[in-house]
Amino acid sequence: MKISMTVNGEDVEADVEPRTLLVHFLRDHLGLTGTHWGCDTSNCGTCVVSIDGEPVKSCTTLAAMAAGHEVGTVEGLEKDGVLDPVQDGFMRCHGLQCGFCTPGMMITARALLDRDPDPDEATIREAISGQICRCTGYTTIVRSVRWAAENAHSEQDAEVTS
Incomplete structure (x- = not known):
């Protein structure tokens, strides 16, 4: 077909x-x-x-x-060579170890932040609850998503001014 x-x-x-x-x-x-x-x-x-x-x-x-x-x-996720804040957050906050679950976690995080630009820890944990990470214990993943939420506007502002 x-x-x-x-x-x-x-x-x-x-x-x-x-x-x-x-x-x-x-x-x-x-x-x-x-x-x-x-x-x-x-x-x-x-x-x-x-x-x-x-x-x-x-x-x-x-x-x-x-x-x-x-x-x-x-x-x-990246646009014109600029990482999405979610990707940047995973890098800066060590939201990955083996990296196997990371792409799916990032897509889920992006969808969450598009719906709720300032989610709390419980909301992030609920959003990623359908995904398994055997390496991190989820703490660094949650931290990475929070970093993305807190830095999304500064990333967008930097793109507009450059």
Whole structure:
């Protein structure tokens, strides 16, 4: 079947088998390997991408279900060489160790901050509760998201003035 969608701001079109999962479409057809494939049962959350701004687990979403929609991956967070505040926060606050869950966590954090630009710790923990991190204990992830929330405006202001 032929599908078309917008991925990270670019229109894409491809012929895929109807059973093709979105995670495989992104990785195998488009070469966007930042989206990780973990459990294949939607338990771990490493495969989270956004569809129309909402986080979804791409290992249990058919590529055809994303047809006609805007799909965002971790590769699309940075713009013109400038890291998204979420990416910057994960780097500055050590929000990752092995990095396997990181792309999905970042997509979830971006969606949260788009809805709630100043979430408290409990709200952040609830937002990421559908994702598993076996390395960090979540403290540095929460700290990274808070850093992004606190520094989002200064990053945007710096872009406007430069």
